[in-house]
Amino acid sequence: MLLPLLAFAAAAALPADSTTWVVDNHGRRAGDLVVVTRGDTTVARWVFTDRNRGTRVETRHVTRDGRWVAGEARPVLADGTAGDPTERYEVSGDSLRTSVGRGNPIAFALAPGAFVAVRGGTPFEQAALARHLLARPDRRAPVAGGPAARAEVIADTTLRLGAQRVRARLVMLYRGAAAYPTGIWLDDRGELLATDVQWFITVREGREALLPALRAIELRWRDVQAEALAKRLVTPTAGTIAIVNGDLFDAEAGVMRPRQTVIVRGDRIVAVGSADAVPVPAGATVIDAAGKTVMPGMWDMHGHLQVSSQGGIGAVQLANGITTVRDLASDIDIATSFRDREAQGKLAGPRAVLAGFIEGPLAWAGPSGSIARDEAEARRWVQRYAELGYKQIKLYNVVHPDLVPTIAAEAKRQGMRLSGHIPRGMSIEAAVALGFDEIQHAAFFFSNFFPDSLYLPRMRAYSQVATAVAPTFDVDAPGMTKLLEFLKAKGTTVDGTFNLWIGGGGALVGAGGSPDQQKADSAYMRLIRRLYAMGIPLVAGTDNFASTTYRRELEMYELAGIPQARILQIATIEAARFLREERDYGSVSAGKVADLLIVNGAPATRIGDLAKLETVIRGGRLYKVADLAAAQMSRGANGAEGFAWDDHDDHDDP
Numbered sequence: 001m002l003l004p005l006l007a008f009a010a011a012a013a014l015p016a017d018s019t020t021w022v023v024d025n026h027g028r029r030a031g032d033l034v035v036v037t038r039g040d041t042t043v044a045r046w047v048f049t050d051r052n053r054g055t056r057v058e059t060r061h062v063t064r065d066g067r068w069v070a071g072e073a074r075p076v077l078a079d080g081t082a083g084d085p086t087e088r089y090e091v092s093g094d095s096l097r098t099s100v101g102r103g104n105p106i107a108f109a110l111a112p113g114a115f116v117a118v119r120g121g122t123p124f125e126q127a128a129l130a131r132h133l134l135a136r137p138d139r140r141a142p143v144a145g146g147p148a149a150r151a152e153v154i155a156d157t158t159l160r161l162g163a164q165r166v167r168a169r170l171v172m173l174y175r176g177a178a179a180y181p182t183g184i185w186l187d188d189r190g191e192l193l194a195t196d197v198q199w200f201i202t203v204r205e206g207r208e209a210l211l212p213a214l215r216a217i218e219l220r221w222r223d224v225q226a227e228a229l230a231k232r233l234v235t236p237t238a239g240t241i242a243i244v245n246g247d248l249f250d251a252e253a254g255v256m257r258p259r260q261t262v263i264v265r266g267d268r269i270v271a272v273g274s275a276d277a278v279p280v281p282a283g284a285t286v287i288d289a290a291g292k293t294v295m296p297g298m299w300d301m302h303g304h305l306q307v308s309s310q311g312g313i314g315a316v317q318l319a320n321g322i323t324t325v326r327d328l329a330s331d332i333d334i335a336t337s338f339r340d341r342e343a344q345g346k347l348a349g350p351r352a353v354l355a356g357f358i359e360g361p362l363a364w365a366g367p368s369g370s371i372a373r374d375e376a377e378a379r380r381w382v383q384r385y386a387e388l389g390y391k392q393i394k395l396y397n398v399v400h401p402d403l404v405p406t407i408a409a410e411a412k413r414q415g416m417r418l419s420g421h422i423p424r425g426m427s428i429e430a431a432v433a434l435g436f437d438e439i440q441h442a443a444f445f446f447s448n449f450f451p452d453s454l455y456l457p458r459m460r461a462y463s464q465v466a467t468a469v470a471p472t473f474d475v476d477a478p479g480m481t482k483l484l485e486f487l488k489a490k491g492t493t494v495d496g497t498f499n500l501w502i503g504g505g506g507a508l509v510g511a512g513g514s515p516d517q518q519k520a521d522s523a524y525m526r527l528i529r530r531l532y533a534m535g536i537p538l539v540a541g542t543d544n545f546a547s548t549t550y551r552r553e554l555e556m557y558e559l560a561g562i563p564q565a566r567i568l569q570i571a572t573i574e575a576a577r578f579l580r581e582e583r584d585y586g587s588v589s590a591g592k593v594a595d596l597l598i599v600n601g602a603p604a605t606r607i608g609d610l611a612k613l614e615t616v617i618r619g620g621r622l623y624k625v626a627d628l629a630a631a632q633m634s635r636g637a638n639g640a641e642g643f644a645w646d647d648h649d650d651h652d653d654p
């Protein structure tokens with residue numbers, strides 16, 4: 001059944017019977033969601049700009065007897081027209097026919113009371129799901145084509161908006177066994193009021209002023225959930241922990257020391273030495289690590305804290321051996337709250353070290369409110385971050401190059417490191433000459449040599465230029481040699497996030513992919529080798545929220561020929577030194593904070609053995625990886641156990 005076409009002629013005036021929501025990017029309008037209903041057909045169009053990309057989707061639904069009986073999703077093309085359907089569904093009786101792309105329709109039996117909609121939808125569909133669940137006696141329902149869902153109303157309040165009073169209900173949606181719910185705000189008629197706290201929030205036009213109040217309510221609830229989760233995840237100890245007979249990786253020296261004992265009291269390591277020499281205190285919690293590796297916790301030097309970091313993602317990071325994450329862009333309230341409450345032991349996650357994000361005011365501006373339009377504003381941002389205890393400043397794509405000297409000077413004055421994406425229109429050499437201590441993303445080493453390609457034949461992101469040129473790029477060319485010698489002389493650090501660029505961010509090196517991808521992989525591998533051979537410092541980072549690709553990042557260094565012990569030093573003590581924290585962190589030494597791992601394998605010989613991580617100690621708090629993994633399972637929607645927390649790790653590249 002073909003759906004009647006409700007044409008959204010590009011840029012035409014919106015039909016009278018349309019409803020509009022704003023897509024908010026930190027007070028800037030990034031796009032909108034427009035819903036139009038004509039007769040039995042409703043069309044929702046959700047289009048917003050997120051840097052050089054964004055979301056452009058249109059959904060349609062036909063309603064009969066109050067329920068959706070047919071629908072489709074289509075991309076919104078650059079000219080504003082709708083492209084070919086990416087998915088379709090049609091209900092007849094108790095059966096459902098769905099098709100994806102040009103695939104043949106598949107028929108399913110429809111479970112009674114099931115919610116039916118397109119899967120790749122918009123907040124409009126999410127609000128419809130919430131309404132559907134709230135209408136059910138137990139607020140649960142099967143969802144066609146996906147895991148069952150459950151709704152929970154966690155706030156029902158009335159907010160003042162000028163002379164008006166607006167009712168707002170926050171509904172948490174649990175999908176399948178997912179432990180972490182997504183939230184949706186409904187108004188007094190059960191219509192979408194706003195989506196939950198994210199970088200981009202969709203909110204009813206004219207209700208934007210309610211966002212701070214909605215945010216406060218949601219975060220208060222999330223904070224309580226997170227602290228309860230943290231209590232569930234930590235393994236109680238006697239306060240003193242004795243790890244005996246383990247083979248210790250001495251990060252300072254880069255060697256293994258067999259059969260050592262490590263004593264932890266409170267949040268500090270108090271003794272390290274041969275198992276024969278170090279006594280076990282009476283009453284200590286004893287962990288026998290015979291045949292296992294005891295090593296410092298690792299540092300993900302390219303992270304992004306999210307609201308969900310406290311709600312389970314942090315636990316995934318611990319399960320990946322990350323005891324310190326350097327945050328390189330996130331909302332200030334989210335980042336500082338996570339950092340401070342984790343430090344107080346209230347959250348299950350890595351310790352957070354913060355870098356302050358600064359961006360320019362253009363259409364491709366990143367998802368942040370930290371916009372610098374002029375020197376004074378740029379300086380104020382650096383000062384604010386310094387006051388909030390940030391250690392570093394991280395610049396983004398459309399910061400005006402003329403602002404770099406001002407930012408660099410103020411960052412130096414505040415004792416902060418400076419790094420970032422290379423601002424558009426600037427070269428790596430200029431950025432470093434003006435004060436960058438560090439460069440994010442190896443792809444810049446390729447786009448650097450094609451400055452005009454950022455603009456010609458069309459506006460492109462550095463990553464798109466790098467993808468285009470990497471397959472044919474000669475990493476041994478004189479230009480690259482000159483650049484690397486310059487960086488060596490300047491002592492510049494490279495946060496390559498190679499896991500993003502090699503294998504298209506998917507499979508390991510050379511394990512498939514197009515011929516061009518394989519050639520690009522070899523170029524990136526050659527770059528790792530050259531950086532290491534020239535002694536240019538590397539820091540290991542994932543750029544994904546849950547650090548699930550951290551081991552892969554290290555495995556690429558291993559494949560590039562960097563010795564395993566050196567790789568573990570990069571992941572631990574060297575990261576601590578970059579952030580001037582080696583006095584308290586980075587190695588298993590008496591006096592330092594107890595951030596350490598017990599691995600049932602030999603990562604100093606085989607990086608892949610990091611997958612055999614069993615125990616994590618963060619600030620003296622003991623976690624079993626099995627518990628951390630189990631925490632991702634919960635009695636979400638269907639009460640059944642099931643592995644819920646799929647890798648929420650879409651890299652976001654800020």
Ligand SMILES: [Zn+2]
Nearest residue numbers: 543652653654
């Ligand atoms: Zn990033």
